[in-house]
Amino acid sequence: MLTFTIIFLIFLFILFKLMLIVPMRDVFVIERLGKFRAVLQPGFHFLIPFLDRVAYRHDTREQVLDVPTQSCISRDNTQLEVDGLVYLKVMDGRLASYGIENYRRAAVNLAQTTMRSEIGKLTLSETFAERDKLNESIVREIDKASEPWGIKVLRYEIRNISPSMKVIHTLEKQMEAERSKRAEITLASAEKAAMINLSEGERQEAINLSEGEKQKRINEAKGTAQEISIIAKAKAEGMLMISQSLAKNGGNDAMNMLLKEQFIDQLGAVLDKSQVSVVPTELAKLEGFFEGMDQVSATLQGSKGGKA
Incomplete structure (x- = not known):
């Protein structure tokens, strides 16, 4: 029984040495009698017991x-x-x-x-x-x-x-100087943009003022021209109406009466504003003046009737 057990164990040992299983992630380097024989890939392999041995195992993963x-x-x-x-x-x-x-x-x-x-x-x-x-x-x-x-x-x-710490300190100073430089550049750019915007605003303001002044003068000129046109038209219509009224019966008498009233009104206004109380010598001949005006009007009327 002991002999059988020993023989069985020897058989298992030889069988163990005979078979070899290579894992998926490895490759085995086989030597036979100390000399390279082969590189076994993953899988089942047979070896010659006591002649072949696994010399190296290598992991093929990264x-x-x-x-x-x-x-x-x-x-x-x-x-x-x-x-x-x-x-x-x-x-x-x-x-x-x-x-x-x-x-x-x-x-x-x-x-x-x-x-x-x-x-x-x-x-x-x-x-x-x-x-x-x-x-x-x-x-x-x-x-x-x-x-x-x-x-x-x-x-x-x-x-x-x-x-090193010295280099880090130097780099920090350099970065601080670079940030200060960028800040100054940014401020200068902002100031430049502000000045440009201000000048553009002043320019646009001057243009708007000049345009407004120009339009104001044009409007005033148009208003003056229109006023002159209206006054001239009114005077023309007034003269036309006066000439038409003079051509009618009694027109001269009405004209004379109107001229007399205006003359008296103007003379009264002059005497009111005058600081010296002087009576003009022509005032005594005022009645004769009006009578002369009547005669002139009668003469003009007669001449018109003769021509007719």
Whole structure:
């Protein structure tokens, strides 16, 4: 019974050594008698017991490696503390096993040296403004150098860029000066716009005043012309009515009476305003004057009747 148990255990051990299951996410590197035999892909495989062995196991998924913080010097001699992340994937299990001792550590060290080299080509402001280009340059250089290792560098991301405290203080002063400059430019632009608007308003006001004065004069001229026209028309109509009245019977007598009344009224007004009480000598001959006017009117009437 003990012998059977020992034989059964030996059989199970040989069977265990004979069969191999590779998980989906891995590849196994098999050596036979210490020499590379094959790279086994995910699935079920048979091995020769005591001759074949699994020498290396590699994860074929994308791996993320932390790049420690390191000191870098930019092109303008500014000291920076930079760290990042490198993303890579095993593409060839044989090269990843025999091409380099530890591809993870090698990739991290290569990322650090490449990052120092690339940052040394840029100024401080360019490292912040062109971070994407910097990442692409680092990936290109690392991928070129790591090709014999059987890995593929997918991307590199700079996580933090930290200047020294002295540089940060200088940058803060620079930003403050830049903000003050922009504020002064904004105020100057606003003042310029205000002056332009004010001058445009004054110009428009002057134009409006001149237009109003022009329209006022035109209206006054039109009003004066219309007034003169109305007065002239009224005088013409009055003269026409007077001439028509004189042509009628008794027209001359009415005219004489009207002239006498007007003369007396005007003479009374002159005597009221005069400060010297003087009676004109012609006043005594006033009756003779009116009689002379009657005779002149009669003569004019007679001449008109004779012509008729």
